[in-house]
Amino acid sequence: MTAHDSATLPSAIAPQRGTTSGTALAALGVAFFSLSFPATAWSLTGFGPWTSTGLRGALAGVLAALYLLASAAPLPKRRHWPGLLVVSGGCVLGFPLLTTIALRTSSTAHSAVVIGVLPLATAVVAALRTGRRPSRAFWAAALAGAVAVLGFTLLQSHGRPTVADLLLFVGVVVCAAGYAEGGRLSRDLPGAQVIAWAVLAALPVMVVTSAFGLATEPVRIGAKALVGLAYIAAVSQFGGFVLWYRGMAGIGVPRASQLQLAQPLLTLVWSVLLMGEHLPAAAPVTAVVVLVC
Template sequence: MTAQDSATRQLAVAPRQATASGTVHAALGVASFSLTFPATAWSLTGFGPWSATGLRGALAGLLAVLYLAAVRAPLPRRRHWPGLLVVSGGCVLGFPLLTTLALRTSSTAHSAVVIGMLPLATAAVAALRTGRRPSGAFWAASIAGAAAVLAFTLVQSHGRPTVADLYLFVALLVCAAGYAEGGRLSEDLPGAQVIAWAVVAALPVTLLTAVLGLGAEPVRLGAKALAGLAYTAAVSQLGGLVLWYRGLAAIGVPRASQLQLAQPLLTLVWSVLLLGEHLPAAAPVTAVVVLVCIAVTQRARA
């Protein structure tokens, strides 16, 4: 084998390795997100929805400040801040608050399945924002997966959307915008710094929300409440998003987002194991359909 052949082979292998690494990072992010709703339900056993949301963001913000100081991260450039504010508003403020409000009256299993529409919404927002157009096979599989999740949701709610469903629908829209914008920024900034700066940007709002919430809502400290709060702050709001944005940067927002089709089904498992909720009979069938759709989206070319 000549030196030129060896170099050509190395160049061919590098993109495959980057894709594999990106897929692993995105999948780990999805796995960490799948515990967010059960952890939020635990936090609500001791805190009100506004207190839980404010404390979650404030604690994550403090961790982000320590991280940025430790790596001596430079301030983002002026052109980065509009996108960071979109990430902050969607992923740090809007999604946590709206889903926490929904979980007061909706089960974690039902809420997780409604949010199953998030991958399709994220792919659509990313296509509009970046101008990149995934293939027809990608869109067909994405729509099929979203349709399976939506059908499952309607069956479980007997075709009657609730106020909690409205909260969840708005939550998935603002989160999709935050994911798409964060994925775009991760092509120019390290993924860890994207979410860290977004969390820090929201710190004044989350601190104020925490203070006002603690003053207006009852607090009943317990092991579950503290464990749930710690998980949502350290993992859901920061660590999981670091992995997620690394995956977005490596394999692209559309492909990475479709891995999230598995998230509602993982959350269903956690809701049974950790919260004692009932596993619907249709869940395994939906799981198979969704996994097939994920496989198609990962193989489809952009």
């Protein structure tokens, strides 16, 4: 087949290079995100939740500023800023703070399974925001995964969700809004610039959060705490999002969100290997059910 032949093929059968690369980038982002809860738990060995969240955002803000300066990125247009602020509120402040507080009393394995409902939440927000409607099969699979997560949560809490569970569910909602809005913006701006500007916009708030945390929470600096903080700042809060939003731009928010159904299962692996946690029997079963969906 010649290059001309390939260029004239119908889109349905022509090689989908953009789709393939988008899927790979989104999957790599999910792999990086799967380590976020263990890394957050490590950071909590030396820092309180407010300190950890604030320093995470502040350090990521410094990295974002350096990237924007090095790449001579132009200022976003006025129409981009509302969406960037949604990303800031959901993915830079809301989700990290809520999940970090939850991880003080909830295991990384349990928390990972609970946020397995995030793909459904992201798809719902994206559908409401863009007007696009995924297929019935998509909704059936996503709802089945959500029901599995809800059943797991109620089983583990004896029919009554804990405060940590409620924090995780609220975190899912605000993170879904940030994911969906970031995916939409990534069609107009490079994915790296979307998260960089969102992190930079949140920098003043993160500096205040850091100051509050340092003034009110004890600090016990150790190697594990520093490694955990470095990971969630450089990777979970910035690098992973660069890949994630670029992947979303390539394959769309609903399809990318379905890839994230693999994240709980990956985090369960890390919770055993890195945290030494004992998994309840329902955890891997639920994670596999969600992955199959």
